[in-house]
Amino acid sequence: MMINTPTILDSNNVFEYLNNLKYCNLTDRDTSIVTVIAAKNFNLLINFADGRNLLVKQEIHNDRGQTEGEFQLAWQTHQLLHKFPDLNQKIGDFLPKIIYFDPESSILIVKYLVDYGDLEQYYSTERNFPIEVARLIGQVLATIHSQTFQQPAYQQFCDRPDIEQQFAIQTGRNRPDRPHSVIDLIDRLNRVTPRIFQVTPLECLQFFRLYQRFPALSTAIIDLGKSITPSCLVHHDLKINNILIDLDWTHPDSQVIKLIDWERADWGDPAFDLGCLIGSYLEIWLDGLPVGDSLSINESLQLATTPLELLQPSLFGIVQAYLAGFPAITIARPDYLNRVIQFAGLFLIERVEGNIYAKRTFDNRDIIIMQVAKQLICTPQAAMNTLFGRNSIQLITQ
Numbered sequence: 001m002m003i004n005t006p007t008i009l010d011s012n013n014v015f016e017y018l019n020n021l022k023y024c025n026l027t028d029r030d031t032s033i034v035t036v037i038a039a040k041n042f043n044l045l046i047n048f049a050d051g052r053n054l055l056v057k058q059e060i061h062n063d064r065g066q067t068e069g070e071f072q073l074a075w076q077t078h079q080l081l082h083k084f085p086d087l088n089q090k091i092g093d094f095l096p097k098i099i100y101f102d103p104e105s106s107i108l109i110v111k112y113l114v115d116y117g118d119l120e121q122y123y124s125t126e127r128n129f130p131i132e133v134a135r136l137i138g139q140v141l142a143t144i145h146s147q148t149f150q151q152p153a154y155q156q157f158c159d160r161p162d163i164e165q166q167f168a169i170q171t172g173r174n175r176p177d178r179p180h181s182v183i184d185l186i187d188r189l190n191r192v193t194p195r196i197f198q199v200t201p202l203e204c205l206q207f208f209r210l211y212q213r214f215p216a217l218s219t220a221i222i223d224l225g226k227s228i229t230p231s232c233l234v235h236h237d238l239k240i241n242n243i244l245i246d247l248d249w250t251h252p253d254s255q256v257i258k259l260i261d262w263e264r265a266d267w268g269d270p271a272f273d274l275g276c277l278i279g280s281y282l283e284i285w286l287d288g289l290p291v292g293d294s295l296s297i298n299e300s301l302q303l304a305t306t307p308l309e310l311l312q313p314s315l316f317g318i319v320q321a322y323l324a325g326f327p328a329i330t331i332a333r334p335d336y337l338n339r340v341i342q343f344a345g346l347f348l349i350e351r352v353e354g355n356i357y358a359k360r361t362f363d364n365r366d367i368i369i370m371q372v373a374k375q376l377i378c379t380p381q382a383a384m385n386t387l388f389g390r391n392s393i394q395l396i397t398q
Contacts (some may be wrong), residue, residue, distance in 0.1 A: 006133075008058070008105055008107075009042075009043075009056060009058055009107065011034045011036070011044065011228070013027060013134060014030075014034065014046065015029045016043050016336050017056075017107075017233055018046070018054070018056075018097070018109075021098070021100060021109075022060070023054065023099070023109070024046075024048065024054070027214055028048055028049070031049035031378055032046055032047060032048045033046070033047040034046050034047075034050060035047070037055070039057075040060075041057050041058055041060060042056045042057075042058045042060065043055060043056065043058070043368055044058075045055040045112055047114075053111070053112035053113075053114050054099070054109055054110070054111065055109070055110045055111075055112040056107065056108075056109050056359070057107070057108040057109070057110065058105075058106065058107050058108075059071055059106035059107075061106070066216040066384075067106045068263075069106075069183070069189065070263030070264060071101060071103075071107075071108045071263060071265055072101075072103060073262065073264060073265050074098065074101075074262040074265060075103070075106060075159060076096065076109065076263075076265070076266075077095065077233070077265045078095075078098040078101075079106070079157075079260045080154060080157055080158065080233070083157060084153070084154065084157075087147060087148070087154070087351075088300045090147045091143055091144050091147055094140050094143070094144060094257065094258060094259055095258070095259060095262065096110050096111065096113075096258065096260050096261075097110065097111035098110050098111075099111060102358075103298060106393050107277075112260065113244060113247060115163060115247055115248065116244040116246055117244065117245060117247055118240070118241045118242070118243065118244055118245075119133075119152055119240040119241070119243040119244070119245050120239075120240045120241035121241075122214040122245050123240065123284065124203075126165075127306075129310060129311060129313070129314045130314075131243060131313045131314060131317040131319075133249065133257075133314075134313070134314035134315070134317035134318045134321070135317045135318070135320070135321040136256050136257050136314075136321075137243060137257055137277070137318055138317065138318040138319065138320065138321030138322035138324075138325065139321045139322070139325050140257045140259065141238070141259075141273060141274065141277070141318075141322055142321065142322045142323075142324070142325030142326040143325060144232075144233060144235075144259075145232045145233070145234075145270040145273070145326055145329070146232075146325060146326040146328065146329075149231055149232040149270070149326070149328065149329070150231055150232070150234040150332075154232075154233065154267075155230075155267050158233070158237070158266060159266040161268065168275040181226055182224070182228065182272065182343075182346065183219075183225060185346065185349070185350050185353065186221055186222060188353070189208075189218065189221065189353075190210055190218060190222065200356065201356075201360050201362075203361075203362055204356045204360065204362040206225060206351060206362055206367075207353065207356055207362050207366065210367065210370055211349075211370075214374060216378050217374050217377060217378055219344065220342065220377045220378050221349075221377060223347065224339065224342050224343070224377070227335075227339060228269045228272070228381075229266075229269050229270045229333070230267050230269055231264075231267075231269065231270065231332075232267070232268070232270050232274060233265065233267065233268075234265065234266060234267070234268030234269065234272055234273050235259060235262060235264070235265055235273050236264035236265060236268060236272065236273070236276075237261060237264045237276070238259065238273045238274075238276045238277045238280070239276060239277070239280040240277075240280045240281065241247075241280075241285075242259065242260050242261045243257060243258070243259055243260070244257070244258040244259075244260055245257060256273060260302055270326075270329060271333070271336055271343055272338040272343050273342045274318075274322060274343070275339070275340045275341065275342065275343020275344040275345075275346070275347060276343065276344070276347045277318065278315060278318070278319075278340065278343075278344040278347075279343070279344040279345070279347030279348050279351075280345075280347070281311055281314060281315055281318075282308075282311075282344065282348065282372070282387075283348075283351065284306050284311060285304050285307070285308045285311055286304070286329070286348070286365070286368065286369050286372065287365075287393075288304045288305030288306045289301065289303070289304050289305075289365055289368060290303050290304075291363065291364035291365045292364070293364075297367075297368050297371060298394045300332065300365075300368055301368070302366075305335070307383065308386070308387075309389070312387065312388060312389045315387050316388045316389070317390070319337070319340075319380045323337075332373070337380075337384070338381060339380075340381050341376050341380035341381075341383050341384060341387070342376060342377045344387075345372070345373040345374070345375070345376030345377035345380075345383075346373070346377060348369050348370075348372060348373040348374045348376070349369075349370065349377075351369070352366045352369050352370060352373075
C-alpha cells in the first residue's frame with residue numbers, strides 16, 4: 001500500500017522505525033542527535049552516541065502516493081555490487097554504503113561519512129582547486145566506467161524486469177531507457193506548445209526565443225540525443241555537490257573521493273557523466289559573472305569572480321586522468337571527447353531551464369550561459385581550447 005503523505009518519518013518517530021529494523025534501541029533516542037539535512041528529499045541524520053551515523057533519506061510522495069522512483073535506482077546499483085563481488089571489490093569503495101531500502105515507503109538508509117564534505121562546499125570555502133583532487137576524480141570515474149563497460153551480465157542485471165515493474169509502481173510511468181534529462185530536455189525544447197506561454201513568466205520567454213533563433217543548436221542537440229550509446233554503469237547526476245572529499249585528503253591512507261546520490265544511476269552513456277562533471281565545474285566560473293547592461297558578454301566572462309583560467313588545470317586533470325584510466329573508450333568511440341563537451345553544454349542549458357521553472361527568472365547571466373552552452377554544443381572541438389587552454393592538444397592526441 002502506497003503512502004499518501006509527503007513523508008512518514010520525522011525526528012519523533014524515526015527511532016521507532018529504526019528499532020523495528022534492529023538498527024537501534026528506543027533508548028538511543030535520549031543519547032542521539034537528529035538533524036534535518038536540507039535537500040530535495042527529506043533527510044534525517046542520526047548521530048548515535050556509540051559513534052554510528054546514519055542518513056535516513058525519504059522521497060517526497062505526491063498526492064497519488066507516488067514518487068520519482070529514484071531510490072529504486074540507487075538500490076539497484078547497491079544490488080549490482082552485492083551480486084558481483086569482483087565488481088564490488090574494484091569500485092565499491094567509491095560509492096555510498098546503503099544499509100536498507102524500503103520500496104513501499106521510498107526510504108533509503110545510508111551510512112553517513114562524518115569525515116567527508118561535499119566538493120562544492122570545499123571549493124567555496126578554500127577557494128582552491130588542487131589538481132591532485134581533479135585527477136583522483138577522473139581516475140575514480142574512469143574506474144567505474146571501464147570496469148562495467150560492455151559487460152553483458154551487468155547490463156542484464158540493470159535491465160531486470162522486476163526493477164522496471166517496481167519503478168512503474170512507484171512512479172506511475174515506465175522508466176526511460178536513456179538518460180531522462182537528455183531526452184526530456186530535447187522534447188521540451190523542440191515542442192514549445194501554447195501552454196508554455198501561459199505558464200512561463202514573460203521575461204523568461206526570451207529563453208525559448210534564443211533557443212529557436214539558432215537552428216544549428218537545436219539540430220546539434222537532437223543529433224547528440226540520437227548518438228547516446230548505453231554501455232556501462234552511469235551516475236547520471238554527477239555534479240560537484242555529489243562528490244565527497246575526505247577532509248584529510250592529503251593523508252597517504254585516505255580514500256579521497258566518494259560519489260554519492262546514485263538515485264539516477266542506470267546503464268547509460270559514459271560521456272554523459274563526464275560532460276555533466278565538466279558542466280558542473282563551469283558553473284563555478286559562470287555563477288561568478290558580473291552582469292549589467294553596461295557590460296558586454298566578453299567583459300563579464302573576463303571579470304568572473306572565479307576566472308576560467310583558475311579552473312582549467314582541474315578540467316584538464318580530470319579529463320587527462322579519465323582517458324588514461326579508460327583508453328578503450330576513445331577506441332570504441334573516436335568522437336568521445338567531442339560528445340563529452342556537448343553534454344557539458346547541455347548540462348548548462350538544463351541548468352538555465354531549471355532556473356526558469358524553479359525560480360521563474362531569466363536574466364543576463366542566463367543569456368551568457370546560453371552563449372557558452374551554444375559554443376560547447378555546436379563547436380565542441382573549438383571549445384576545447386576555451387576549456388583546457390594550451391593543454392587541449394594533449395587531450396585531442398592522447
